[in-house]
Amino acid sequence: MKILIIYYSQTGNTKKMAELVAEGVKSEGVDVELKNVEEVKARELLKADGIIIGSPTYYGSMAYQIKRLLDESVEFHGELAGKVGAAFSSSANVGGGNETTILDIVNAMLIHGMIVQGDSSGDHYGPVAIGAPDARATKQCKRLGQKVAKLVKKL
Numbered sequence: 193m194k195i196l197i198i199y200y201s202q203t204g205n206t207k208k209m210a211e212l213v214a215e216g217v218k219s220e221g222v223d224v225e226l227k228n229v230e231e232v233k234a235r236e237l238l239k240a241d242g243i244i245i246g247s248p249t250y251y252g253s254m255a256y257q258i259k260r261l262l263d264e265s266v267e268f269h270g271e272l273a274g275k276v277g278a279a280f281s282s283s284a285n286v287g288g289g290n291e292t293t294i295l296d297i298v299n300a301m302l303i304h305g306m307i308v309q310g311d312s313s314g315d316h317y318g319p320v321a322i323g324a325p326d327a328r329a330t331k332q333c334k335r336l337g338q339k340v341a342k343l344v345k346k347l
């Protein structure tokens with residue numbers, strides 16, 4: 193079982209979130225690989241049981257580096273079905289579009305036929321941070337890692 197966490201981060205905030213999500217995955221005893229999107233080839237998505245993607249919020253959506261990977265993943269359309277997916281984002285502002293960013297990533301995951309779990313009491317769509325993760329966002333990131341790991345184990 194392996195969970196691949198992919199992020200893009202220009203100033204380090206999303207990278208910090210990714211590291212916290214990885215901690216959550218590890219705490220459930222599941223292998224995790226943490227990668228900058230610029231080191232990831234779409235083919236690598238095939239090897240993971242769970243795929244978690246983080247992006248800074250850019251104009252209310254994902255950075256183009258993440259979109260490029262998702263577009264390149266069309267080569268494997270249908271082959272990611274049944275894998276667990278999740279997303280997270282850092283933005284500068286409250287109401288700055290971090291949830292729409294997550295939903296854009298999750299949208300592509302659903303089109304791939306992936307399984308995305310919401311959260312009834314934490315950040316509903318996925319963890320969000322304003323700038324670097326504070327104590328609240330840190331908790332949400334670890335929680336996401338745990339939830340995805342638990343679901344991967346269940347499946």
Ligand SMILES: Cc1cc2nc3c(=O)[nH]c(=O)nc-3n(C[C@H](O)[C@H](O)[C@H](O)COP(=O)(O)O)c2cc1C
Nearest residue numbers: 201202203204205206248250251252283284285288
């Ligand atoms: C091109 C660009 C567009 C951005 N658009 C938004 C935006 O729409 N809303 C927002 O709140 N922050 C926006 N930001 C700010 C970043 O989302 C924010 O600084 C984030 O924490 C950066 O994450 P990083 O440190 O992982 O690069 C934008 C930043 C850049 C460079």
